[in-house]
Amino acid sequence: MIKLAAVTPPLLAGATLASAASLAQSVYWESVDQLWYVCQPDGTPGDLDRVTVSRLTADGTLLDKMSISRAGHGANLGVERDAAGIRLWTDAVPSGGWATAVARIPYAPNGTADASDPSVVRTPRTGVYRVSATIDPTRRQLVYRWQSNNVASPQATGGIDRYDLAAAAAGTFTPLQKLSYGASGKTLQGYTSLGDHVYHLYGDQAQDNVTVTCTDWASGTVLQSQDVTAFPGLPFREPEGMCVFGNSPGDPAATVAFGIGARTDAGVRNLNLARFPHPGTDPWVPIPYNTALYKPNSDNYVPQYRLAGDQVFVHFSLAKVDGTAWAQGETLFQLPLRARPDRTQRLLGVVSGQAVTTDTMAVRLEVAADGKVSVWDERSLKGWIGGDVSLWVC
Secondary structure, rough: OOOOOOOOOEEEEOOOOOOOOOOOOEEEEEEEOOOOEEEOOOOOOOOOOEEEEEEOOOOOEEEEEEEEEEOOOOOOEEEEEEEEEEEEEEEEEEEEEEEEEEEEEEOOOEEEEEOOOOOOEEOOOOOEEEEEEEOOOOOOOOEEEEEEOOOOOHHHEEEEEEEEHHHHHOOOOOEEEEEEEOOOOOOEEEEEEEEOOEEEEEOOOOOOOOEEEEEEEOOOOOEEEEEOOOHHHHHHOEEEEEEEOOOOOOOOOEEEEEEEEEOOOOOOEEEEEEEEOOOOOOOOEEEEOOOOOOEOHHHHHEEEEEEOOOEEEEEEEEEOOOOOOOOOOEEEEEOHHOOOOOOOEEEEEEOOOOOOOOOOOOEEEEOOOEEEEEEEEEOOOOEEEEEEEEOOOO
């Protein structure tokens, strides 16, 4: 279970989406390509059940979009990767602007699709209202939320189920777990599942309130409830969307990201994303490096890192395989996404005593926002360079 504590600095701030018609409603992080997928209802008059899915890079650059008709409100979104490519799980078969089923649709950059085409519709339950789905990538499970009454979410009753993703893709829905819920009195703005817990995002623009809860799948007990103050002061600030955020689909240190939508007085909509701190890593996690160029001092000094909250500890000692000097700005290795700072951090490392006789054995290292750890020293050092250092991801 992740700790719903103070959030980290933004993942995205003021990102522009493909449609100017509405705020984002849901978001999903696809960790293999490291892209954001964001769903908006397209407010075009006469076509209110169409949604637009924007695809953005990790830094918020818009790559492309897809328009999906006969969908619904875009209340949630799942992105599945299979051998054929990317599949979206989104709203389908709308009634009154809200979905009554979900659809599994191949993502087509700048393409279109019909979410209510029988070939893509999936119906885990019948006779339910305002349904939506997302995916827990760490378990490869489809998570499906439904209402037993066709009312706004503060008064809604219903349930949330999870299914094996491969079976659901084939149209077989045997619940692995089911939870029921009663009227919360709060406006639901997104949910996600991570391992043994389901997280809900609540709030509305009028009261400028944002709350996240954590519920135990097994018992249905609410274990945490946290007010969120991220992105204060935004005009028309409204919580929108939740997803799992990790470095890979099965990342054991994955956490939860959430969106905050905003609209300027000129009517421009944008999306802001933040995350809760990653859970700690124990034991140390190896960092890939170029073994043809570098060699560790021993097995104890292979590049590795640990996380404690948002503090990153790096441990290594490397030398050049060919014995040549370290170049100014030479990159030793690259940290994974979850361990990267949001700006360049300067670190203090050490160089072996054999390489330095009368001068300091300290050496300056830097870790950039892209996670690349490099050495900066004008002495053309030879020998081992190492670090038992830490930095604050801030």
